[in-house]
Amino acid sequence: MDASNVNRRPSEAVSILMKGVRTKRYTMAVLGFIGIANAYAMRSVLSVAITEMVVDIHKTTLDPNGCPGPAITKNTTNPNAEFDWSETLQGHILGSFYYGYVIAQIPAGILAQKYGGKHVFGVGMLMTALLTLLTPFAARAGPIYLIAFRVLEGIGEGPTIPAMNALLAQWVPINERSTIGSFVFAGNMIGTIVAQSSAGYMLKLTDDNWALVFYTFGAIALIWYVFWNLLVFSRPCEHPTISDYELTYLERHLKGVNKNKEKMQPTPWLSMLVSGPMWGLMIGQIAHDWALFMIHTDLPKYMKSVMKFSIAETGVWSSMPHLIMWFTAIFSGWLSDYLITNDKISILKQRRLFSTIACIGPMLGTLAASYAGCDKVRVVALFTVGMATMGFFYSSMKVNVLDLSPNYAGPAMALVNGVGAVAGIISPPLIGYLIPNNTLLEWRYVFWISGGVVLLANSVYVILASAKIQWWNDPLPTNEPNDLCGQRNYTITIKSKCMRRA
DSSP states (O other): OOTTSOOOSTTHHHHHHHSTTTSHHHHHHHHHHHHHHHHHHHHHHHHHHHHHHBOOOSOSSOOTTSOOOOOOSSOOSOTTOOBOOOHHHHHHHHHHHHHHHHHHHHHHHHHHHHHOHHHHHHHHHHHHHHHHHHHHHHHHHOHHHHHHHHHHHHHHHTTHHHHHHHHHHHHOOGGGHHHHHHHHHTHHHHHHHHHHHHHHHHHHHTTSOTHHHHHHHHHHHHHHHHHHHHHOOSSGGGOTTOOHHHHHHHHHHOOSOOOOGGGOOOOOHHHHHTOHHHHHHHHHHHHHHHHHHHHHHHHHHHHHHTSOOOHHHHHHHHHHHHHHHHHHHHHHHHHHHHHHHTTSSOHHHHHHHHHHHHHHHHHHHHHHHHTSTTOHHHHHHHHHHHHHGGGGGTTTTTTHHHHHOSTTHHHHHHHHHHHHHHHHHHHHHHHHHHOTTOOHHHHHHHHHHHHHHHHHHHHHHHHHOOOSOOGGGSSSOOOOOOOTTSOOSOOOSHHHHHHHHO
């Protein structure tokens, strides 16, 4: 692909995968996509494994409004179900990840701003991989130890989004922002798909040997870390093999980015905290995260307990919404750049419209599924269609931080992501409290509450949203030309490129 001529076809996501080796921003995008997929796989695998780790003692009678199935008083079919944990305790275990995740956001944003996104992202993933490998030992030591490990995993994954945003701000020109941003961040859906579907089959094939799933995904993340260290760099000018052509292209098309670290002002935290568009983003993120975390952590439980799917079916069908959501995210990224580049819609209108679609669709889909009876095909279809629309989030609200502040994309995303992740702390324990018997009516009540939260939060975002670079992005603006390494009077030769990197 010619670096100065962006391909505007829906197949650009495939082009990113195929051309990553010779176009360095695509190399970063592909490995970033895989890294985020790994992060969400390690985060999500417990949601499937816990259905076989825990002795199912919560139901003593059939749900009169639920689907046909045996009345389970004790789990006698799975000898590897080792733990007698209540629904409330399971909710706290699943939600404990987000305590660490929230705590890590601001430090991660500061570190990514100061040292670049590569190592902040990579070290966080390495930490999470090691903790995932040790999760079975923590679970067997007791629920307190497992909760502690999950908090530490959250700290490890906390840098994922802020550090990646810092990388995207340095590598992605504005006319590719929606496409590449959607592609990279959509890794969370692929990670969830792989984790939930493959974990279900692994449990089936290994007679519910739940520890194996943690060993597998931890090892995969370690392999990824090696390639990340070798092939990705925080800034284009630091890359030893980037072409002069691509380097110059990025200089000309990156907007609002001060590449000279020595002239960067301290992170304007106070200005961010009194910024209306930032508050719109932070509250809007709650809408998305509430719905997404509910599906990530609790949909497998709904499929098994209410719909009576087997463990293998639970993994596959729970992953279906994420698969369709991934296709939607890629398509919406291309559509966004097409509409904006061809002046069909303004950036602000696109951000508002697509974020609203991403909130209303999941709310309607989950509610409709809870009223669809026991028709498994119809229920899965409604969940899938509803959640598919969430893919529009990645080309709207998710990249909106880059619109507001390319210079401080890492710290700004840390604030936004941290506030949104509070939903991950609240929703699993709340859902566990609301579904003590795992009945259909209890779950329907959960979906109504979630829909209300999502609509309210998105309404605030639509009112406060902006697509303009904020004044605090460059508190002391200069008239100096954009330069990837903070130097000027640059002539494109191999010699000058090497001098600039030095």
